[in-house]
Ligand SMILES: *[C@@H]1O[C@H](CO)[C@@H](O)[C@H](O)[C@H]1NC(C)=O
């Protein structure tokens with residue numbers, strides 16, 4: 178199914194080939210947060226803003242920078258509680274991040290399919306756009322983050338910044354009920370905060386979709402591959418991935434080096450008839466060994482770290498989730514290590530949530546932090562470009578100087 182879906186979108190794009198501008202301003206959309214491997218290329222022509230005023234600098238404690246539309250498939254009482262939990266989470270994040278532009282969330286509360294029954298919720302940026310970081314490497318920035326830079330020229334944004342789905346089949350606990358949590362209930366506020374932070378860009382592009390999209394056995398991981406109009410355009414990473422390092426024989430090697438190596442696996446603009454041919458070509462390149470090394474690190478304890486940017490809230494390496502074997506797209510890498518941080522102030526971004534315990538309990542156990550969003554998590558958000566009170570001027574990316582990738 179995954180393959181068919183991607184293949185279908187390629188056909189549509191090929192059909193639109195006569196629109197030159199269409200190919201010149203690509204961005205990437207993720208229609209289903211539960212299946213980010215099914216990304217699609219979209220045309221995002223540059224928009225010139227005549228009004229780049231930021232929202233007025235009001236008192237942050239009361240301003241909620243999140244606008245959340247909820248498609249709630251449940252009874253009115255429950256839906257009201259859900260809405261309240263979202264608003265509270267939006268306010269909590271607005272307290273720690275100095276947001277400048279509103280963030281629009283498309284949230285759905287519904288029964289999940291049998292295959293997804295163990296998933297509490299899932300979130301992904303609706304759109305990622307190409308911007309050039311200050312190290313001159315062009316990367317994918319989630320739209321919610323890109324907006325905060327107030328660029329006067331930027332690729333077109335989609336209506337929503339974040340797509341979020343929550344599983345209505347779990348027993349959810351809400352603080353506003355004033356009841357003790359049951360052993361099989363999950364605190365909804367934890368899941369909402371966790372998911373919104375993914376939507377802000379706490380997300381790695383490294384996954385196994387190159388092989389799983391064509392039903393192949395997983396032998397390596399890659400960042401996102403640019404495959405457009407049946408031509409190969411390159412491998413590109415998320416801004417989150419800029420700060421990742423792989424530990425090999427006690428040496429720390431930036432994952433950006435691995436992206437750069439994979440990028441050379443196929444000459445740019447090589448045409449392919451199918452995505453299967455493309456996959457096979459990438460895998461027959463000597464560069465595939467880099468994909469294998471990343472898979473090995475992603476499935477070996479303490480082998481991938483996030484090294485925060487200078488002068489952020491945390492100045493030590495942060496271990497990411499690499500304890501899962503086999504690799505689990507969606508859980509591995511895009512979370513902090515559960516073994517290390519479950520009982521710390523940074524419990525919020527581990528891959529599993531536990532029933533029978535409330536947000537208050539975790540905050541207390543983590544050392545009584547003022548915010549459920551711990552210092553390691555804040556430093557990750559600061560590193561990718563969010564401003565905070567103590568890190569007010571993150572480095573701005575720029576529009577790619579040449580059309581990227583070249584067509
Ligand atoms: C909102 O999310 C739902 C569920 O994922 C999706 O079906 C719908 O298309 C989304 N709406 C928009 C405008 O993106």
Ligand SMILES: *[C@@H]1O[C@H](CO)[C@@H](O)[C@H](O)[C@H]1NC(C)=O
Nearest residue numbers: 254258351352353354355356
């Ligand atoms: C829970 O307690 C608060 C504050 O005491 C009160 O305002 C609220 O109505 C209570 N909620 C329920 C469902 O009883």
Ligand SMILES: *[C@@H]1O[C@H](CO)[C@@H](O)[C@H](O)[C@H]1NC(C)=O
Nearest residue numbers: 476477478499500501502516
């Ligand atoms: C990581 O360590 C834990 C606890 O020591 C162990 O249970 C798990 O199997 C390890 N995972 C891997 C991939 O080595």
Ligand SMILES: [Zn+2]
Nearest residue numbers: 371375512528
């Ligand atoms: Zn998560």
